[in-house]
Amino acid sequence: MKALGKIGFALSVFALISPAILFFLWTLSLALKNEVDNMAFPPVFIPNPPTLANFAQVLEKNNFLQYAWNSVIVSFSATGLALLLGVPAGFGIAKSKASRAAALIMIARVTPGLSYLIPLFLIFQWLGLTGTLAPLVITHLVITVPIVVWVMIGFFEGLPAELEEAALVDGATIWQAFRHVALPLARPGITVATILAFIFSWNNFIFGVVLAGRETRTLPVAVYNVLTFEQVSWGPLAAAALMVTAPVLILTLIAQKEIVTGLTAGGVKGG
């Protein structure tokens, strides 16, 4: 009876994770097969022999590396700026218990990304910034700043106040107490905030699809625009999809503990 329960439990775990496993295995299968096998019916499940030709084709034919570089610049800048702005803000809000400021941040979480885009699109056009990466970095702050502030509020609230107060009593300025006492203690929080901000910036599609020009596309936009419009066949499309999402999947596997902590706390998500 107990063994039966154990088997039942193992089956339910398997049932929960199999949709994810099957999906990514099928993506891999599409990416590693030649075109004949991809168009075969019944489908060929195991690539035989597996080929890297699809990956090579994606890298050769399109400006894939250019788009990857755009993505790297946008996501790193938006995450870096958000840390510079958001970590002190999280500290300030947590210490002064300004729940209204926190609520204001939540508005960003609730608003559909598209609603920022109409005015920002017009402003960027007016400023002549379209065609550069600046509009993308700026709009990605809409995603990254709230994530960083939200995660950091939680972390700074959890820190014991005594250490900082001791520093203040000893004559340190608030800035010194923040810089030398609170900040080092909050390092795990900063890691969580960095990872989440980076992932949701990297994944963002909606801002790029409106604001990016031919040369400034980020990877998600490029995969959607270039590949689908050129009617590329399934193999290269799956290979490109895999390459776009691979950094995020690898980061999730490495930093799953931090990601779970961050998401459990606030349920943050951008866009």
Add this chain to the structure above:
Amino acid sequence: MSLALTDTQTAVKTGKPNYARNYWAFVVPAGLVVAAVILLPWVFTLVMSVYEWKVGSDPAFVAAANYQRLFTDERFGWAVLRTLYFTAAAVFFPMVLGVAAAVTFQKNFRFRGLARTIFILPMMATPVAVGLVWTMMFHPQLGVLNYLLTSVGLPPSAWSYDAVSVIPTLVLVETWQWTPLVMLIVLGGLASLPQDPYEAAKLDGASNWQMFRHISLPLVWPHIVVALVIRTIDALKAFDTIFVISNGGPGTASETLNIFLYQTAFAYYDMGYASAVTVVFFVLILLVSLVLFSVRQRTSYQ
């Protein structure tokens, strides 16, 4: 100087320095950026919603005409109904499955960490990439899903290529993608529960279901409501996968409010009207969130 003086005065009164007011400087830089990229666009949208403005021509003040137009625009009305239909289903299934998954992952078992990581991969993966692969799987003739259906004796489906099945298909993708977030939030609640009630219940011979129903569920209810609110907001504003998989089609069969908004603003460049749509959309989201939060305030689980 005056600030320091006030601090000393407070310190004298309470015996403990009050530094609260000095922390505003930390918030200013982020506050300015939030104002520039979040609040400014909001003001702009509110103003534009009372103008008729197509890109390339001068804006003309039309008062409430854009809002009146919403009431007579059938395409907008259908988009609202579709959004509600999609949202109801895209909240229900992830909630049920997410709570079930959280209860499963609450137990300690070998490879739990790995299983949990695999389980959350769909929500971390890039939505556009995911949407493209789903599209290939949904292909009526060559897709792997119809092969799997027919090989177990079920009729094939037209998935996202048919007006009736497109929304259930999109709900399927949304459920696959966002059940993990519900699971994580509820699991966070379950992890913080005390163990004593379970031990006492076990001694009294309670079954697993009884323990879930009478101990876990009432205690973790606030977390379930938080997950419900977050899931509802996200489902209302779902965009990426719908845009990639069906782009609102076939025809307008899966055109939700967010897709309608995109079309109005960036296909027709009808910015004034799109601004009015944005305002109504935001009010709808705000109303739904407020209703759900007030439910949370009033009903603690019995």
